Amino acid sequence: MADKGNIYLIGPMGVGKTAVGKQLALKLGLEFFDADAEIARRTGVDIAYIFEKEGEAGFREREKNMIAELSALGRSVIATGGGAILDSGTRARLAATGTVIYLRTSIDEQVRRTAQTRKRPLLNTANPRAVLERLRAEREPLYDETADIRFDTTGHRVARVAAAIQKLLEERRALQK
Template sequence: MCDLNIFLVGPMGAGKSTIGRLLSQELKLEFVDSDREIEKRAGADIPWIFDVEGEAGFRDREEGVIEALSLRKDVVLSTGGGAVLRPENRSVLQANGTVVYLETSVEQQLDRTSRDKNRPLLQTENPRAVLEELMSIRHPLYLDTADIVVVTDKRHPKTVVTEIIRQLKAKSPLEVE
């Protein structure tokens, strides 16, 4: 395998971290989660960063981390749901690897994130409305950025990984063993 970078984009609750870990194991690549890397570098969790620096401060940190991580080789990178909001992030991801959009419904997002208190944008009275608004803004950006789209709704993570590998092979048979 030579310089195979796979970047996972999609909304919160799409399964980027879970699928990313499984995909990296299957392809024998390093797995990195941009949100965990931001927390590691900041020495604080994402809700704290949002509280202290606001979303703009978080997005600045995210942009720097995504740029650095996308330059690594042989990596599966799970990005945060809003990473595609900045054109710089979309460009650096597209330039340095294969972008996979893990598409999911708002219904599935609600189900997967309902008990997660580590998602600042969902700490609201009406998380459904927030997710619908985010999807209306981000879905076109995910589609525009992605080389591959895989729907994750009601699918086992291993099935999704198999589908990603199948599509990667169809795109570039020499890169994926």
């Protein structure tokens, strides 16, 4: 198990945080939570609706509160939303309460993986690639600064990524003993 309790998966949309998180939690015998899915479940509406009614700022406040609540549970794998790291308090909370894994992939792969859904409010635009490139430029330094482990998911199947991360976590734990 990881050194600080929780395992957080951070990174932009389309890198596989939810799919990898579910597999990793199974492998480690931990509970899995997707912060966005928890927000949607508890509010009874999807993220796009929250963006529409409350704007990005309203959603980010809900996201910050949800991550604070989930982080307090301990011994969980938690997939954060792509923008969760924008809040400095959330970044500090992640670092203090778990091991942070930054999943990344190529822009081409992000475009491919996100093309079939309208549930990504930031991509409901004529040029999703430009949005993904802009978000990467803005957020990548924060992902990198927050991460304990970095893993590129480009071209890898979910099971392979989860197994590789499990091995990295075990190696990290062994080094810390």
